[in-house]
Each structure stands twice: as structure tokens, then as C-alpha cells.
Amino acid sequence: MSLLENAAPAAAGDLDSAAFLAKLDAAKSAARVLATTNTAAKDAALEAIAQDLLACVDDIVAANAEDLARGRENGLSTGLLDRLTLTPQRVQGLADAVLDIVGIADPVGESVRGKTLPNGVHLEQVRVPFGVVGAIYEARPNVTVDIAALALKSGNVAVLRGGSAAERTNAVLVAVIQAALTRTGLPAASVQTIDEFGRPGAAALMRARGHVDLLVPRGSAQLIQTVVTESTVPVIETGAGVVHIVLDASAREDWAVDIVRNAKVQRPSVCNAVETLLVHADAAQRLLPPVLGALRAEGVTIHSDERALAIFPDAVPATEEDWETEYMSLDLAVRVVDDLDEAVEHIRRYSTSHTESIVTNDLANADRFLAEVDSAVVMVNASTRFTDGGEFGFGAEVGISTQKLHARGPMGLPELTSTKWLVRGSGQIRG
Secondary structure (H helix, E strand, C coil): CCHHHHCCCCCCCCCCHHHHHHHHHHHHHHHHHHHCCCHHHHHHHHHHHHHHHHHCHHHHHHHHHHHHHHHHHCCCCHHHHHHHCCCHHHHHHHHHHHHHHHCCCCCCCCEEEEEECCCCCEEEEEEEECCEEEEEECCCHHHHHHHHHHHHHCCCEEEEECCHHHHHHHHHHHHHHHHHHHHCCCCHHHEEECHHHHHHHHHHHHCCECCECEEEEECCHHHHHHHHHHCCCCECCECCCCEEEEECCCCCHHHHHHHHHHHHHCCCCCCCCEEEEEEEHHHHHHHHHHHHHHHHHCCCEEEECHHHHHHCCCCEECCHHHHCCCCCCCEEEEEEECCHHHHHHHHHHHCCCCEEEEECCCHHHHHHHHHHCCCCEEEECCCHHHCCCCCCCCCCCCCEECCCCCCCEECCCHHHEEEEEEEECCCCCCC
């Protein structure tokens, strides 16, 4: 029997509470094992996962083809279909990312700080796993592998709700991962999917406080907001990407063209693609024709305010909704601003605090932008597409956190740990 047959998901319906709790109990038990598993054993499991992903690529792509066919029938957008797609090359990329994580230092047990008190008691704060990490996401089978691998290396169990759009693909991926875990002596329950429980399972995961230690949503603004508002489990919010690039008055034309084109066109369906371009009025006549001309040549639809439309007529008028939209497509909103103050104010009003970049040759304006823009990642003279765990050297990412708790920006291994204090004494008592 192939993995494709063996991993067939059950039909979703009313929640089977006993079966759901059994999975969470198994996750808690596995978390106790992983918390004390050494780095060598975790790395061996990751190497086995990478090997098995490549060995089972035909099963993975076949399952993905079923999900894609169903997605087209159900009218999934072009952007979501792109995120849903796994080709042999993308599976190779997933395997490579898993191997990259093998080469990254294990954060568990790392000493954060410490001191010896005057009475001789020694204090040390060390990194420890959260325990059970839940993830709710949609149409992103790469997230299944990324989160599973990062969770394992950081000593956490992953409980995954990947959504109906990728249900066949995720079932096969989890089966591959669990087989590799079993072969290397780690609990299969270290990575689980609850897709078979459907939406009732997702709702139950959000209320599984005491069984699940942390929940990470990835997907649409609506999905993320639902998890943030309804979950009783602590949530790290990964926000939508209404991403901005500012072309300052001093911006070089070649940099402006290359950076904006890359940020919009290379992969428009992802959260770090630029969605709004703000151009300083003093540079609009110089920069808008070459920048927007290059984008139109790539098939981008330009949504322009009146001043940009007057300079580059091959566009459509922008509406208020355009400034708030994460297109995830070949669309771009463009506005001419009078100065950097107006650009920063626009970002403050419409940004989702994901990533913003400025193209400038003015050092003072670059420093102002870095200091005044309050997003998870703020850039100067670089494409917003660099906001990515792999590009940051994390191997992969759990998501791009846009909140202000301990994790912000691309989440790698350290962001999947908490800390505890170790206190070593020699009979001291408090007076």
C-alpha cells in the first residue's frame, strides 16, 4: 500500500471528543520525551525526514494534484493555488530546509543569563521547549514540514490543522514524517494532524488550554483574527502582509526598478510581497515611468491615486480599499506623497506591521525610516522578499510574527522556546 492510500483522511463531521483528546494526550506524552531528547537524536530524525520526503516525492505530488484539482473546482484564487502547489522542486526545497535546521544550533538548554547571589545561591535562566505547539493554517502544505521540523529541533510537539484545501497533501506529509520519527526512535505523536476533525477540531484546538501550550495561526487576516479573538490558548499572531515600499526623493532609478519589481513579481502570492508603493513627489516624474513600466511589462495591474495616474496613465484609479488590501496577486497600489512624513503616516494608518522598505540615498532619511516605522521588519534599499526565515538563516520559519511579545518577525528555533530558572544552593534559607 502506498503512502497516498495509507494516509487517506477521515471525513470531517461533528467532533469525536474522545478521539480528539486521545491525540492531545499523546501529544503531551510525546512532549515529555522530546523535552529531554538530545540534539543528536533530534538531528537524526530530521535527516530521516528529509530523506523520506525525497523518497516519497511521487506520493506527495500525487496527493497535491488531488488538492489542486479540488481547489480549482472550488474557485480558489490564483494566489492560494500557488501557495498550495508542491512540485518535485518545491519538495526538494522542503527537504533542503529540514537539513538546514540540522545545521542550526539547538536552543534548548542555552543559558540566557545567570548570577550568583551574595549568599552563594546560583541562578541560571535557560531555554526550554514550550511543550505542545498548535498551528492553524490554510492551503500551505510547506508549513506542515517547516513547523514540524522547527518544533522537533526545539523539543516541541506539533499539532497541525492544515485546512481542507491541502488535506490530502498534509495527510501524506504527516505520514512521511511520522514514519521517519518511528524509524529513528522518537514518538510518532511528536507530529500530528487534526485535519480529520474538520472545523470543529480547529475550534477545539483553540480551546485546548492545558493540552496545548502555544498556538500559531498562519493564513488570511480573517483566519488570524478568528484565532486571536476566540482562542483560550496563548497565541503568537502572524499578521497579513500589507507591505509598503517608499521611493524617496534621492532613490536611484536602477535600485527602485529592481527592488520594486522583485518585491512584487518574484512571487506575488506570499506575505512579504509589496502591495503599496509610495513615491516622493520630487521623484515621481523621474521614477514612476520606469518603475511602473517594468511592472506593467510583467503583467502587474497598477491601482494609482490621481497624481500617479497623471504621470503613468496605464493604470486604474485607486480606491480607499486598495490601501488596505493584501492582494496576493499581480496588483499594486501606488500613491504620490509630498514628503517622508506623509509616507510614514500612510504606513502607520494602513500597514499590518509586517515589512516596510525605503529606497533612498539620504542617510538621514534612512535612519528616520528605521527609527519611526514600527513594523516587524524595516529595511533600507532591499526587497521586502527578504523577510523570510530561510533568507534570515533560520532554515525555515514558523511564521512572520507581527505582534510585540517575545517573538517578532520571522520565527525560528529560539522563538519556539520559553525559559525557566535553575536555582542551585548548598543549604541556604531565606532570612
